Amino acid sequence: xxxxxxxxxxxxxxxxxxxxxxxxxxxxxxxxxxxxxxxxxxxxxxxxxxxxxxxxxxxxxxxxxxxxxxxxxxxxxxxxxxxxxxxxxxxxxxxxxxxxxxxxxxxxxxxxxxxxxx
Amino acid sequence: xxxxxxxxxxxxxxxxxxxxxxxxxxxxxxxxxxxxxxxxxxxxxxxxxxxxxxxxxxxxxxxxxxxxxxxxxxxxxxxxxxxxxxxxxxxxxxxxxxxxxxxxxxxxxxxxxxxxxx
Amino acid sequence: xxxxxxxxxxxxxxxxxxxxxxxxxxxxxxxxxxxxxxxxxxxxxxxxxxxxxxxxxxxxxxxxxxxxxxxxxxxxxxxxxxxxxxxxxxxxxxxxxxxxxxxxxxxxxxxxxxxxxx
Amino acid sequence: xxxxxxxxxxxxxxxxxxxxxxxxxxxxxxxxxxxxxxxxxxxxxxxxxxxxxxxxxxxxxxxxxxxxxxxxxxxxxxxxxxxxxxxxxxxxxxxxxxxxxxxxxxxxxxxxxxxxxx
Numbered sequence: 001x002x003x004x005x006x007x008x009x010x011x012x013x014x015x016x017x018x019x020x021x022x023x024x025x026x027x028x029x030x031x032x033x034x035x036x037x038x039x040x041x042x043x044x045x046x047x048x049x050x051x052x053x054x055x056x057x058x059x060x061x062x063x064x065x066x067x068x069x070x071x072x073x074x075x076x077x078x079x080x081x082x083x084x085x086x087x088x089x090x091x092x093x094x095x096x097x098x099x100x101x102x103x104x105x106x107x108x109x110x111x112x113x114x115x116x117x118x
Numbered sequence: 119x120x121x122x123x124x125x126x127x128x129x130x131x132x133x134x135x136x137x138x139x140x141x142x143x144x145x146x147x148x149x150x151x152x153x154x155x156x157x158x159x160x161x162x163x164x165x166x167x168x169x170x171x172x173x174x175x176x177x178x179x180x181x182x183x184x185x186x187x188x189x190x191x192x193x194x195x196x197x198x199x200x201x202x203x204x205x206x207x208x209x210x211x212x213x214x215x216x217x218x219x220x221x222x223x224x225x226x227x228x229x230x231x232x233x234x235x236x
Numbered sequence: 237x238x239x240x241x242x243x244x245x246x247x248x249x250x251x252x253x254x255x256x257x258x259x260x261x262x263x264x265x266x267x268x269x270x271x272x273x274x275x276x277x278x279x280x281x282x283x284x285x286x287x288x289x290x291x292x293x294x295x296x297x298x299x300x301x302x303x304x305x306x307x308x309x310x311x312x313x314x315x316x317x318x319x320x321x322x323x324x325x326x327x328x329x330x331x332x333x334x335x336x337x338x339x340x341x342x343x344x345x346x347x348x349x350x351x352x353x354x
Numbered sequence: 355x356x357x358x359x360x361x362x363x364x365x366x367x368x369x370x371x372x373x374x375x376x377x378x379x380x381x382x383x384x385x386x387x388x389x390x391x392x393x394x395x396x397x398x399x400x401x402x403x404x405x406x407x408x409x410x411x412x413x414x415x416x417x418x419x420x421x422x423x424x425x426x427x428x429x430x431x432x433x434x435x436x437x438x439x440x441x442x443x444x445x446x447x448x449x450x451x452x453x454x455x456x457x458x459x460x461x462x463x464x465x466x467x468x469x470x471x472x
Contacts (some may be wrong), residue, residue, distance in 0.1 A: 019255030021313040051170040061415035077257040077444035083437040090431035137373030139431040179297035186280040195326035195375040198237035339377035
Protein backbone atom coordinates (compact mmCIF):
# COMPACT_ATOMS: atom_id res chain seq x y z
CA UNK A 1 0.00 0.00 0.00
CA UNK A 2 1.42 3.43 -0.85
CA UNK A 3 2.28 5.61 2.15
CA UNK A 4 0.25 8.40 0.55
CA UNK A 5 -2.98 6.88 -0.80
CA UNK A 6 -4.39 8.17 -4.08
CA UNK A 7 -7.59 10.03 -3.24
CA UNK A 8 -10.63 10.92 -5.30
CA UNK A 9 -12.45 13.74 -3.56
CA UNK A 10 -15.37 16.11 -3.93
CA UNK A 11 -15.58 19.09 -1.61
CA UNK A 12 -18.02 21.87 -0.91
CA UNK A 13 -16.67 24.93 0.90
CA UNK A 14 -18.88 27.45 2.68
CA UNK A 15 -17.58 30.84 3.88
CA UNK A 16 -19.34 31.83 7.12
CA UNK A 17 -20.02 35.17 8.74
CA UNK A 18 -19.50 37.16 5.56
CA UNK A 19 -22.81 38.99 5.52
CA UNK A 20 -23.33 38.13 1.86
CA UNK A 21 -25.37 35.26 0.63
CA UNK A 22 -23.35 34.91 -2.58
CA UNK A 23 -20.41 32.56 -2.39
CA UNK A 24 -19.32 32.84 -6.02
CA UNK A 25 -16.39 35.22 -5.33
CA UNK A 26 -15.03 32.85 -2.71
CA UNK A 27 -15.40 29.80 -4.91
CA UNK A 28 -13.57 31.66 -7.69
CA UNK A 29 -10.79 32.31 -5.16
CA UNK A 30 -10.62 28.56 -4.47
CA UNK A 31 -10.43 27.84 -8.15
CA UNK A 32 -7.32 30.02 -8.41
CA UNK A 33 -5.76 28.09 -5.53
CA UNK A 34 -6.56 24.78 -7.19
CA UNK A 35 -5.09 25.93 -10.49
CA UNK A 36 -1.81 26.57 -8.69
CA UNK A 37 -1.89 23.17 -6.98
CA UNK A 38 -1.28 21.28 -10.21
CA UNK A 39 -3.91 18.69 -9.23
CA UNK A 40 -6.74 17.43 -11.45
CA UNK A 41 -9.88 19.29 -10.43
CA UNK A 42 -13.20 20.40 -11.84
CA UNK A 43 -15.74 22.90 -10.52
CA UNK A 44 -18.35 20.49 -11.73
CA UNK A 45 -20.79 21.50 -14.40
CA UNK A 46 -24.32 21.14 -13.21
CA UNK A 47 -23.10 20.85 -9.69
CA UNK A 48 -22.70 24.15 -7.97
CA UNK A 49 -22.06 22.40 -4.72
CA UNK A 50 -19.06 20.26 -5.39
CA UNK A 51 -15.56 20.68 -6.68
CA UNK A 52 -13.90 17.46 -7.73
CA UNK A 53 -10.28 17.02 -6.90
CA UNK A 54 -7.95 14.07 -7.01
CA UNK A 55 -4.34 13.20 -6.40
CA UNK A 56 -2.14 11.95 -3.56
CA UNK A 57 -4.10 12.35 -0.30
CA UNK A 58 -1.62 14.78 1.26
CA UNK A 59 -1.76 17.08 -1.77
CA UNK A 60 -5.55 17.00 -2.00
CA UNK A 61 -5.73 17.87 1.70
CA UNK A 62 -3.16 20.65 1.34
CA UNK A 63 -5.05 22.18 -1.58
CA UNK A 64 -8.30 22.30 0.39
CA UNK A 65 -6.41 23.75 3.37
CA UNK A 66 -5.05 26.45 1.08
CA UNK A 67 -8.57 27.23 -0.14
CA UNK A 68 -9.52 27.85 3.52
CA UNK A 69 -6.52 30.15 3.93
CA UNK A 70 -7.45 32.09 0.77
CA UNK A 71 -11.10 32.44 1.79
CA UNK A 72 -10.10 33.61 5.27
CA UNK A 73 -7.73 36.12 3.66
CA UNK A 74 -10.61 37.38 1.53
CA UNK A 75 -12.56 38.18 4.70
CA UNK A 76 -14.46 35.14 5.92
CA UNK A 77 -13.92 34.67 9.68
CA UNK A 78 -15.00 31.05 9.48
CA UNK A 79 -14.95 28.45 6.75
CA UNK A 80 -16.78 25.11 6.81
CA UNK A 81 -16.12 22.43 4.24
CA UNK A 82 -17.66 19.07 3.55
CA UNK A 83 -15.25 16.66 1.90
CA UNK A 84 -16.18 13.29 0.44
CA UNK A 85 -12.97 11.38 -0.09
CA UNK A 86 -12.40 7.86 -1.31
CA UNK A 87 -9.44 5.53 -1.67
CA UNK A 88 -9.16 2.06 -3.11
CA UNK A 89 -6.53 -0.66 -3.23
CA UNK A 90 -8.31 -3.18 -5.48
CA UNK A 91 -7.13 -1.62 -8.73
CA UNK A 92 -5.07 1.28 -9.93
CA UNK A 93 -7.04 4.46 -10.36
CA UNK A 94 -6.11 5.96 -13.72
CA UNK A 95 -4.31 9.14 -12.69
CA UNK A 96 -6.59 12.12 -13.06
CA UNK A 97 -9.41 9.91 -14.19
CA UNK A 98 -10.93 8.54 -11.00
CA UNK A 99 -14.13 10.54 -11.08
CA UNK A 100 -14.69 10.34 -14.84
CA UNK A 101 -14.21 6.61 -14.81
CA UNK A 102 -17.02 6.10 -12.31
CA UNK A 103 -19.54 8.09 -14.33
CA UNK A 104 -18.65 6.17 -17.50
CA UNK A 105 -19.35 2.84 -15.81
CA UNK A 106 -22.86 3.96 -14.86
CA UNK A 107 -23.53 5.18 -18.39
CA UNK A 108 -22.40 1.89 -19.89
CA UNK A 109 -24.77 -0.06 -17.65
CA UNK A 110 -27.73 2.14 -18.55
CA UNK A 111 -26.88 2.09 -22.28
CA UNK A 112 -26.61 -1.70 -22.27
CA UNK A 113 -29.94 -1.98 -20.58
CA UNK A 114 -31.65 0.38 -23.00
CA UNK A 115 -30.20 -1.56 -25.93
CA UNK A 116 -31.54 -4.78 -24.39
CA UNK A 117 -35.03 -3.26 -24.19
CA UNK A 118 -35.35 -3.28 -27.99
CA UNK B 119 -42.08 31.43 2.77
CA UNK B 120 -43.37 28.38 0.89
CA UNK B 121 -44.46 25.49 3.10
CA UNK B 122 -42.29 23.22 0.95
CA UNK B 123 -38.98 25.00 0.32
CA UNK B 124 -37.28 24.66 -3.07
CA UNK B 125 -34.15 22.60 -2.51
CA UNK B 126 -30.95 22.28 -4.50
CA UNK B 127 -29.24 19.08 -3.49
CA UNK B 128 -26.28 16.89 -4.26
CA UNK B 129 -26.22 13.37 -2.86
CA UNK B 130 -23.82 10.47 -2.76
CA UNK B 131 -25.25 7.04 -1.98
CA UNK B 132 -23.16 4.10 -0.81
CA UNK B 133 -24.51 0.54 -0.69
CA UNK B 134 -22.99 -1.33 2.27
CA UNK B 135 -22.42 -4.99 2.94
CA UNK B 136 -22.66 -6.02 -0.68
CA UNK B 137 -19.35 -7.82 -0.98
CA UNK B 138 -18.55 -5.98 -4.19
CA UNK B 139 -16.43 -2.90 -4.41
CA UNK B 140 -18.20 -1.64 -7.55
CA UNK B 141 -21.17 0.57 -6.95
CA UNK B 142 -21.98 1.33 -10.59
CA UNK B 143 -24.91 -1.12 -10.82
CA UNK B 144 -26.51 0.46 -7.77
CA UNK B 145 -26.01 4.00 -9.00
CA UNK B 146 -27.60 3.01 -12.31
CA UNK B 147 -30.55 1.71 -10.28
CA UNK B 148 -30.84 5.12 -8.61
CA UNK B 149 -30.74 6.82 -11.96
CA UNK B 150 -33.80 4.83 -13.05
CA UNK B 151 -35.59 5.91 -9.86
CA UNK B 152 -34.70 9.55 -10.48
CA UNK B 153 -35.90 9.36 -14.08
CA UNK B 154 -39.30 8.30 -12.79
CA UNK B 155 -39.40 11.10 -10.20
CA UNK B 156 -39.76 13.81 -12.82
CA UNK B 157 -37.24 15.99 -10.95
CA UNK B 158 -34.28 17.78 -12.49
CA UNK B 159 -31.23 15.69 -11.78
CA UNK B 160 -27.79 14.97 -13.17
CA UNK B 161 -25.33 12.19 -12.42
CA UNK B 162 -22.66 14.80 -12.69
CA UNK B 163 -20.02 14.53 -15.36
CA UNK B 164 -16.60 14.51 -13.87
CA UNK B 165 -18.08 13.80 -10.49
CA UNK B 166 -18.54 10.17 -9.76
CA UNK B 167 -19.47 10.98 -6.22
CA UNK B 168 -22.44 13.25 -6.52
CA UNK B 169 -25.82 13.25 -8.15
CA UNK B 170 -27.44 16.67 -8.39
CA UNK B 171 -31.11 16.88 -7.76
CA UNK B 172 -33.44 19.78 -7.24
CA UNK B 173 -37.12 20.49 -6.68
CA UNK B 174 -39.54 20.92 -3.79
CA UNK B 175 -37.84 19.60 -0.61
CA UNK B 176 -40.40 16.86 0.00
CA UNK B 177 -40.00 15.49 -3.52
CA UNK B 178 -36.21 15.60 -3.43
CA UNK B 179 -36.31 13.74 -0.11
CA UNK B 180 -38.81 11.18 -1.42
CA UNK B 181 -36.69 10.52 -4.50
CA UNK B 182 -33.59 9.81 -2.39
CA UNK B 183 -35.68 7.60 -0.08
CA UNK B 184 -36.85 5.66 -3.13
CA UNK B 185 -33.22 5.21 -4.24
CA UNK B 186 -32.56 3.59 -0.84
CA UNK B 187 -35.56 1.31 -1.32
CA UNK B 188 -34.37 0.32 -4.81
CA UNK B 189 -30.80 -0.34 -3.66
CA UNK B 190 -32.04 -2.45 -0.72
CA UNK B 191 -34.27 -4.37 -3.15
CA UNK B 192 -31.19 -5.03 -5.30
CA UNK B 193 -29.52 -6.70 -2.33
CA UNK B 194 -27.75 -4.13 -0.18
CA UNK B 195 -28.57 -4.73 3.50
CA UNK B 196 -27.53 -1.20 4.41
CA UNK B 197 -27.37 2.05 2.51
CA UNK B 198 -25.60 5.23 3.65
CA UNK B 199 -26.08 8.52 1.87
CA UNK B 200 -24.53 11.91 2.26
CA UNK B 201 -26.84 14.72 1.16
CA UNK B 202 -25.83 18.36 0.77
CA UNK B 203 -29.01 20.37 0.55
CA UNK B 204 -29.52 24.11 0.31
CA UNK B 205 -32.47 26.47 0.38
CA UNK B 206 -32.67 30.22 -0.07
CA UNK B 207 -35.30 32.88 0.36
CA UNK B 208 -33.38 35.89 -0.97
CA UNK B 209 -34.28 35.33 -4.61
CA UNK B 210 -36.23 32.89 -6.71
CA UNK B 211 -34.21 29.95 -7.85
CA UNK B 212 -34.85 29.43 -11.56
CA UNK B 213 -36.68 26.11 -11.59
CA UNK B 214 -34.35 23.33 -12.62
CA UNK B 215 -31.46 25.73 -12.84
CA UNK B 216 -30.21 26.14 -9.29
CA UNK B 217 -27.00 24.23 -9.67
CA UNK B 218 -26.15 25.45 -13.19
CA UNK B 219 -26.63 29.04 -12.14
CA UNK B 220 -24.05 28.80 -9.38
CA UNK B 221 -21.37 27.40 -11.68
CA UNK B 222 -22.00 30.14 -14.25
CA UNK B 223 -21.47 32.87 -11.65
CA UNK B 224 -18.05 31.47 -10.77
CA UNK B 225 -17.10 31.25 -14.43
CA UNK B 226 -18.11 34.86 -15.06
CA UNK B 227 -15.95 36.06 -12.20
CA UNK B 228 -12.91 34.15 -13.43
CA UNK B 229 -13.47 35.24 -17.06
CA UNK B 230 -13.73 38.89 -16.03
CA UNK B 231 -10.55 38.62 -14.07
CA UNK B 232 -8.67 36.96 -16.92
CA UNK B 233 -9.87 39.68 -19.33
CA UNK B 234 -8.65 42.31 -16.86
CA UNK B 235 -5.21 40.73 -16.84
CA UNK B 236 -4.60 41.75 -20.44
CA UNK C 237 -39.74 -3.35 3.08
CA UNK C 238 -41.62 -0.53 4.81
CA UNK C 239 -42.86 2.22 2.50
CA UNK C 240 -41.23 4.73 4.83
CA UNK C 241 -37.79 3.39 5.78
CA UNK C 242 -36.50 3.94 9.32
CA UNK C 243 -33.63 6.40 9.07
CA UNK C 244 -30.71 7.13 11.35
CA UNK C 245 -29.35 10.54 10.48
CA UNK C 246 -26.80 13.11 11.53
CA UNK C 247 -27.06 16.60 10.12
CA UNK C 248 -25.08 19.80 10.24
CA UNK C 249 -26.88 23.01 9.30
CA UNK C 250 -25.09 26.22 8.31
CA UNK C 251 -26.89 29.57 8.03
CA UNK C 252 -25.36 31.65 5.23
CA UNK C 253 -25.22 35.35 4.59
CA UNK C 254 -25.91 36.30 8.19
CA UNK C 255 -22.92 38.53 8.80
CA UNK C 256 -22.20 36.79 12.08
CA UNK C 257 -19.73 34.02 12.52
CA UNK C 258 -21.61 32.52 15.48
CA UNK C 259 -24.19 29.93 14.59
CA UNK C 260 -25.24 29.04 18.15
CA UNK C 261 -28.47 31.07 18.06
CA UNK C 262 -29.55 29.33 14.89
CA UNK C 263 -28.70 25.89 16.18
CA UNK C 264 -30.73 26.63 19.32
CA UNK C 265 -33.62 27.53 17.01
CA UNK C 266 -33.29 24.13 15.35
CA UNK C 267 -33.27 22.42 18.70
CA UNK C 268 -36.66 23.97 19.45
CA UNK C 269 -37.99 22.69 16.13
CA UNK C 270 -36.68 19.21 16.86
CA UNK C 271 -38.25 19.20 20.31
CA UNK C 272 -41.62 19.82 18.70
CA UNK C 273 -41.07 17.06 16.12
CA UNK C 274 -41.32 14.30 18.71
CA UNK C 275 -38.39 12.47 17.12
CA UNK C 276 -35.38 11.08 18.96
CA UNK C 277 -32.57 13.57 18.54
CA UNK C 278 -29.41 14.73 20.26
CA UNK C 279 -27.27 17.82 19.74
CA UNK C 280 -24.32 15.57 20.27
CA UNK C 281 -21.99 16.16 23.19
CA UNK C 282 -18.47 16.59 22.01
CA UNK C 283 -19.71 17.11 18.50
CA UNK C 284 -20.56 20.67 17.72
CA UNK C 285 -21.04 19.83 14.10
CA UNK C 286 -23.70 17.19 14.14
CA UNK C 287 -27.20 16.73 15.44
CA UNK C 288 -28.37 13.14 15.54
CA UNK C 289 -31.90 12.44 14.54
CA UNK C 290 -33.78 9.26 13.82
CA UNK C 291 -37.24 8.08 12.91
CA UNK C 292 -39.29 7.36 9.79
CA UNK C 293 -37.49 8.90 6.79
CA UNK C 294 -40.32 11.28 5.91
CA UNK C 295 -40.45 12.66 9.46
CA UNK C 296 -36.68 13.06 9.72
CA UNK C 297 -36.71 14.93 6.41
CA UNK C 298 -39.66 17.10 7.45
CA UNK C 299 -37.94 18.04 10.72
CA UNK C 300 -34.78 19.16 8.92
CA UNK C 301 -36.90 21.09 6.41
CA UNK C 302 -38.62 22.83 9.32
CA UNK C 303 -35.21 23.75 10.77
CA UNK C 304 -34.42 25.46 7.45
CA UNK C 305 -37.75 27.34 7.60
CA UNK C 306 -37.05 28.46 11.18
CA UNK C 307 -33.51 29.58 10.38
CA UNK C 308 -34.72 31.52 7.32
CA UNK C 309 -37.40 33.13 9.51
CA UNK C 310 -34.68 34.17 11.93
CA UNK C 311 -32.94 36.07 9.14
CA UNK C 312 -30.65 33.79 7.18
CA UNK C 313 -31.18 34.27 3.43
CA UNK C 314 -29.58 30.92 2.66
CA UNK C 315 -29.20 27.70 4.59
CA UNK C 316 -26.91 24.81 3.66
CA UNK C 317 -27.14 21.46 5.39
CA UNK C 318 -25.11 18.30 5.18
CA UNK C 319 -27.11 15.20 6.06
CA UNK C 320 -25.68 11.74 6.56
CA UNK C 321 -28.56 9.32 6.50
CA UNK C 322 -28.60 5.54 6.71
CA UNK C 323 -31.19 2.81 6.37
CA UNK C 324 -30.93 -0.93 6.81
CA UNK C 325 -33.12 -3.91 6.14
CA UNK C 326 -30.96 -6.66 7.65
CA UNK C 327 -32.28 -6.24 11.17
CA UNK C 328 -34.73 -4.10 13.02
CA UNK C 329 -33.23 -0.91 14.35
CA UNK C 330 -34.27 -0.52 17.97
CA UNK C 331 -36.52 2.53 17.82
CA UNK C 332 -34.70 5.59 19.03
CA UNK C 333 -31.56 3.58 19.56
CA UNK C 334 -29.93 3.38 16.15
CA UNK C 335 -27.05 5.71 16.83
CA UNK C 336 -26.40 4.56 20.41
CA UNK C 337 -26.32 0.97 19.33
CA UNK C 338 -23.53 1.57 16.85
CA UNK C 339 -21.31 3.28 19.39
CA UNK C 340 -21.83 0.47 21.90
CA UNK C 341 -20.69 -2.15 19.39
CA UNK C 342 -17.40 -0.30 18.84
CA UNK C 343 -16.86 -0.03 22.58
CA UNK C 344 -17.46 -3.74 23.11
CA UNK C 345 -14.89 -4.61 20.47
CA UNK C 346 -12.24 -2.36 21.99
CA UNK C 347 -13.02 -3.55 25.54
CA UNK C 348 -12.72 -7.18 24.48
CA UNK C 349 -9.42 -6.48 22.83
CA UNK C 350 -8.04 -4.66 25.84
CA UNK C 351 -9.11 -7.54 28.08
CA UNK C 352 -7.34 -9.95 25.72
CA UNK C 353 -4.13 -7.95 26.04
CA UNK C 354 -3.75 -8.97 29.67
CA UNK D 355 -2.75 33.37 9.78
CA UNK D 356 -0.96 30.14 10.78
CA UNK D 357 0.47 28.14 7.90
CA UNK D 358 -1.29 25.08 9.30
CA UNK D 359 -4.83 26.14 10.33
CA UNK D 360 -6.37 24.65 13.46
CA UNK D 361 -9.18 22.39 12.31
CA UNK D 362 -12.26 21.08 14.07
CA UNK D 363 -13.52 18.06 12.18
CA UNK D 364 -16.11 15.33 12.28
CA UNK D 365 -15.70 12.37 9.97
CA UNK D 366 -17.64 9.28 9.04
CA UNK D 367 -15.76 6.44 7.39
CA UNK D 368 -17.42 3.65 5.41
CA UNK D 369 -15.56 0.50 4.36
CA UNK D 370 -16.85 -0.71 0.97
CA UNK D 371 -16.91 -4.08 -0.68
CA UNK D 372 -16.46 -6.02 2.54
CA UNK D 373 -19.49 -8.29 2.27
CA UNK D 374 -20.47 -7.52 5.84
CA UNK D 375 -22.99 -4.95 6.85
CA UNK D 376 -21.36 -4.37 10.23
CA UNK D 377 -18.76 -1.67 10.33
CA UNK D 378 -18.00 -1.80 14.04
CA UNK D 379 -14.75 -3.78 13.65
CA UNK D 380 -13.44 -1.23 11.19
CA UNK D 381 -14.44 1.74 13.31
CA UNK D 382 -12.66 0.14 16.25
CA UNK D 383 -9.58 -0.13 14.05
CA UNK D 384 -9.83 3.62 13.35
CA UNK D 385 -10.12 4.30 17.05
CA UNK D 386 -6.79 2.57 17.60
CA UNK D 387 -5.21 4.71 14.88
CA UNK D 388 -6.60 7.88 16.44
CA UNK D 389 -5.32 6.89 19.88
CA UNK D 390 -1.83 6.70 18.42
CA UNK D 391 -2.20 10.09 16.69
CA UNK D 392 -2.17 12.02 19.96
CA UNK D 393 -5.00 14.25 18.70
CA UNK D 394 -8.18 15.10 20.62
CA UNK D 395 -10.93 12.85 19.31
CA UNK D 396 -14.19 11.32 20.38
CA UNK D 397 -16.25 8.51 18.84
CA UNK D 398 -19.28 10.54 19.77
CA UNK D 399 -21.81 9.17 22.19
CA UNK D 400 -25.23 9.09 20.64
CA UNK D 401 -23.69 9.55 17.27
CA UNK D 402 -22.72 6.35 15.59
CA UNK D 403 -21.95 8.21 12.42
CA UNK D 404 -19.36 10.72 13.40
CA UNK D 405 -15.98 10.76 15.02
CA UNK D 406 -14.87 14.18 16.23
CA UNK D 407 -11.27 15.07 15.75
CA UNK D 408 -9.39 18.31 16.08
CA UNK D 409 -5.86 19.66 15.82
CA UNK D 410 -3.60 21.21 13.20
CA UNK D 411 -5.15 20.57 9.75
CA UNK D 412 -2.22 18.50 8.47
CA UNK D 413 -2.35 16.19 11.48
CA UNK D 414 -6.11 15.76 11.34
CA UNK D 415 -5.82 14.90 7.64
CA UNK D 416 -2.94 12.49 8.27
CA UNK D 417 -4.90 10.70 11.00
CA UNK D 418 -7.89 10.15 8.71
CA UNK D 419 -5.55 8.98 5.94
CA UNK D 420 -4.06 6.49 8.36
CA UNK D 421 -7.55 5.23 9.23
CA UNK D 422 -8.05 4.52 5.52
CA UNK D 423 -4.75 2.64 5.42
CA UNK D 424 -5.71 0.58 8.48
CA UNK D 425 -9.16 -0.25 7.11
CA UNK D 426 -7.67 -1.28 3.75
CA UNK D 427 -5.17 -3.44 5.60
CA UNK D 428 -8.05 -5.10 7.43
CA UNK D 429 -9.54 -6.13 4.09
CA UNK D 430 -11.71 -3.36 2.68
CA UNK D 431 -10.88 -2.80 -1.01
CA UNK D 432 -12.44 0.66 -0.94
CA UNK D 433 -13.01 3.21 1.76
CA UNK D 434 -15.26 6.28 1.49
CA UNK D 435 -15.21 9.01 4.10
CA UNK D 436 -17.26 12.12 4.61
CA UNK D 437 -15.35 14.83 6.48
CA UNK D 438 -16.85 18.04 7.82
CA UNK D 439 -14.01 20.35 8.66
CA UNK D 440 -14.04 23.90 9.89
CA UNK D 441 -11.46 26.61 10.53
CA UNK D 442 -11.80 30.09 11.98
CA UNK D 443 -9.59 33.12 12.34
CA UNK D 444 -11.88 35.36 14.38
CA UNK D 445 -10.83 33.96 17.74
CA UNK D 446 -8.51 31.34 19.12
CA UNK D 447 -10.07 27.93 19.38
CA UNK D 448 -9.30 26.54 22.83
CA UNK D 449 -7.00 23.63 22.02
CA UNK D 450 -8.89 20.36 22.19
CA UNK D 451 -12.09 22.18 22.99
CA UNK D 452 -13.44 23.35 19.65
CA UNK D 453 -16.34 20.94 19.42
CA UNK D 454 -17.27 21.04 23.11
CA UNK D 455 -17.31 24.79 23.09
CA UNK D 456 -19.89 24.94 20.32
CA UNK D 457 -22.29 22.61 22.11
CA UNK D 458 -21.98 24.61 25.33
CA UNK D 459 -22.96 27.84 23.57
CA UNK D 460 -26.17 26.27 22.28
CA UNK D 461 -27.00 24.94 25.74
CA UNK D 462 -26.47 28.34 27.32
CA UNK D 463 -28.86 29.96 24.86
CA UNK D 464 -31.56 27.38 25.48
CA UNK D 465 -31.09 27.52 29.28
CA UNK D 466 -31.34 31.30 29.27
CA UNK D 467 -34.49 31.14 27.25
CA UNK D 468 -36.06 28.52 29.52
CA UNK D 469 -35.22 30.65 32.56
CA UNK D 470 -36.83 33.64 30.86
CA UNK D 471 -40.00 31.64 30.32
CA UNK D 472 -40.70 31.55 34.06
